[in-house]
Amino acid sequence: MLSVSDAEGVILNLVQPLDQQRDIEIIDLLAADRRIISTPVTSKLDFPHWDNSAMDGYAVRYEDVQHSSDAQPTGLEIIAEIPAGYQPQSTVKAGQAARIFTGAVMPMGANTVVMQERTRREENRVFILAAPQPQEFVRHKGAFYQAGKQLLPRGVKLNPPEIAVLAAAQCTKISVYRRPRVAIFSSGNELVTPDKPLQPGQIVDSNQYALAALVKEAGGEPLLLGIIPDNPDALRDAIAYAITHADIVLSSGGVSVGDYDYIDQILESLGAKIHIRSVAISPGKPLTVATFPTDNSPIYFGLPGNPVSALVTFWRFVQPAIKKLSGLAGGWEPKFLKVRSHDQLKSNGKWETYIWGSLHLIDGVYEFYKAGGSYSSGNLINLAQTNALAMLPVGKSLIAPQAEVQVLQVS
Structure with missing residues (x-):
């Protein structure tokens, strides 16, 4: 069983970004x-495309107004008015100014703008009441x-x-x-689609819907393959199709050690190399990661069937893989924040444990609030409105209220 950090390293080393020539779209x-x-x-x-004014005011020659003050204002003749979008027709000469507006092209001869609040206008003359800085409020061509x-x-x-x-x-x-193509299917005889009436013992397949939404959010293009029964031939056909049509394959269910968990043996029969079989993470311990010796080298993620476990393992391992595959130059690694925990958080201390909940800004400090209600990995309902996972490392079984905790933002 791999540690979480080791599993992350294996996965991200397997991911090769899309090709810069072959995998592009215009x-x-x-x-x-x-x-x-x-x-x-x-x-x-x-x-900017040309020298222009950053302020409403007057375009002037700095040498004419450099000694201006409220006590000794400099009077200038106004020779033009220059609104934005207009090409100036006049050249500002000694003793002259042009009325100018924000974004307008600077006229020839002028090298400084005096904001209108530091001027007084009398008919066709303007008086400069304060000395500006050289080239003040001028945005020069090519400066940005x-x-x-x-x-x-x-x-x-x-x-x-x-x-x-x-x-x-x-x-x-x-x-x-192009967007990474991600094939998704759910495995299990007990699963039905949301539009079917439930029979005793059946479960609605929520994973396919959740994973499709998460793939889109991560920048991928989901390819939905539906529910595949716990039948080796059906599973083999589904996986064989998926690995020839997608960059990443996500299945949920069938990767534990039950009598109907066929995924790993089918992967091996198709020539896959299995890099990960389980990870010391809670929830989400059963996790299969495999690659195939094919031209497109797809990566297979066999996620747990438990809906909470499937989402947690996606956020922790699959989301960074899709982001790296998509061609992002950086920023695809999981990022943790140190925040304050509003609630007491517990784990068994044996595995790296993720507790779902939400971040809130309280008095300028982020606090993590554990999801309410019955708290178990089987309770999908209180996963709603989750935007963060609090992480308790191996060996840490308790975080007290108001103590610091690391959280992974997931939305």
Whole structure:
């Protein structure tokens, strides 16, 4: 049985990011939200595109106004008014100024902007009441970015700020990695779909729905294969299909040591190399991780059938794997925060234990609240609204209320 950290290391070493040439798509910018850039982006534009004003005020020559004060204001002739979007037609000469607005192009001759609050206007003259700094409130062409340089590197996720940058740079077609394909199926004779009436002993398959949602959230594309009965031939057919159509395969159930747990032996019969069979984690000890000697080298994750265990093992092990596979340059490793625990937390101390609940900001400090109600890995109901998992390391059986605890944010 591997430790959690060793299992994480094995999994992340197995994952190879998508290919930078073969696994790409060219998509419209409006469809690029949350996608991963596959090729560094450059722009033909400078930012700012031209010298412009950062303030409503007056464009002046610094040498004309450098000694201005409220007691001895400098009077200048106003020769033009320059709104945003207008190309100035006049040149500011000695003793002159141009009325200018935020974002407007600086006129020739002017090198400084005096904000309007430090001026007094009388008809076509303006009086400067305070000396500005040289080039004050002037945004110079190329000060933020120079055309032709790298604007965004490969491996960046396109969140709204990056989308805005690309739109401003007139990059309307973007090269991105395709979404990782993740095949999902549930194993078990007792399982039925949510639309079927329950017979005695049957269980609704919630795992497929939860895992599909989690895969989408991690940036993957789920391929749903449904419920596969505890039949070796049916399972073999499902796995053989999945490994030829997906980058990652997720099954839930059938990886423990019961009489109907066939997954591991079927994987071996298909030529898989099993890297992990169980992990010292609670919930979620039975975890199979395997690879296949095929061209696309899919990674197989056999998750526990218990819904809570399936979600915890996904958050801890599968989510980072999908993120790394997707082409992200970094940030795919699980990240833990040190916060305060509102409740007493317990474990047996033998395994790394994850307790689900939620983070709340209390008086400027994050606190972890354990999920309420009956607390067991069989209670899927109190998993609702979970956004964090508190982690008790091996050897730690108790965390007192208000003591520090490490938590893994999961949403």
